[in-house]
Amino acid sequence: xxxxxxxxxxxxxxxxxxxxxxxxxxxxxxxxxxxxxxxxxxxxxxxxxxxxxxxxxxxxxxxxxxxxxxxxxxxxxxxxxxxxxxxxxxxxxxxxxxxxxxxxxxxxxxxxxxxxxxxxxxxxxxxxxxxxxxxxxxxxxxxxxxxxxxxxxxxxxxxxxxxxxxxxxxxxxxxxxxxxxxxxxxxxxxxxxxxxxxx
Numbered sequence: 001x002x003x004x005x006x007x008x009x010x011x012x013x014x015x016x017x018x019x020x021x022x023x024x025x026x027x028x029x030x031x032x033x034x035x036x037x038x039x040x041x042x043x044x045x046x047x048x049x050x051x052x053x054x055x056x057x058x059x060x061x062x063x064x065x066x067x068x069x070x071x072x073x074x075x076x077x078x079x080x081x082x083x084x085x086x087x088x089x090x091x092x093x094x095x096x097x098x099x100x101x102x103x104x105x106x107x108x109x110x111x112x113x114x115x116x117x118x119x120x121x122x123x124x125x126x127x128x129x130x131x132x133x134x135x136x137x138x139x140x141x142x143x144x145x146x147x148x149x150x151x152x153x154x155x156x157x158x159x160x161x162x163x164x165x166x167x168x169x170x171x172x173x174x175x176x177x178x179x180x181x182x183x184x185x186x187x188x189x190x191x192x193x194x195x196x197x198x199x
Contacts, residue, residue, distance in 0.1 A: 032079050040135070041078045044128035045071075052123055060119045071120045081107065081125050085132025087174045093137055094163035096171055103175045104129060106182035113185040 045068065052060045062071055073081075084107040091100035111117060111125055 032082060034075050037075050037078045037082060040082055040132060041072065041075075041128060043135075044124065044131045047131060048124055048127045060123050062120050062123065067120075070118070071124050073115075073117070073121055073125060077111070077115070077125075078128060081111075081128045082132050084178060085129040086136050087171065087178070088129065089133040089136035090167065090171045091175070092133055094168055094171060096168065099171055099175045103178050106175075106178040109182040110178075110185045113182075 045064075048062060048064065048071070050062050050064050052062075054060065064071075072078075084103060088100045088103050091097075091103060107129065108122070108125070111122070117125070
């Protein structure tokens with residue numbers, strides 16, 4: 001039964017990402033179901049590191065045994081992150097590295113501005129985004145070994161069919177929308193007090 005359930009989860013995940021092509025085709029109007037989002041969030045939790053060192057040298061530790069609820073984010077937020085991750089995946093497939101980075105940075109600005117997430121939650125968001133990229137791009141493989149799930153990455157090579165001019169244009173548009181959303185999420189700047197008039 002457990003094996004069948006896990007196989008079903010993998011199949012569902014692939015289907016989720018087919019629907020997650022928001023803004024890239026006819027699936028644009030479809031919303032990811034709660035169950036589908038949970039599938040991807042479960043896999044993100046699976047690969048979430050218990051200890052992570054930032055580029056600045058700061059260490060973030062996650063208690064994966066006792067504090068899962070405190071580390072996860074709400075389903076609606078997970079859905080937003082997955083959608084952004086799908087756009088990042090399209091950018092990666094087309095080797096649009098700048099757009100991929102800008103897309104991720106804009107998403108993180110929005111999350112920081114709208115929510116008071118802990119460092120552990122921000123790490124989970126980053127992991128969910130990265131995992132969505134790998135899954136959507138066909139890199140992420142989930143297999144079983146001795147009854148345990150094993151997540152691995154495999155290299156892929158983009159094709160001309162995957163990255164035509166229309167696709168690149170659409171990716172640029174989606175990234176631009178994300179950047180504008182990030183700008184809109186920032187609090188308005190306080191007006192500077194007028195300088196005292198000289199007598």
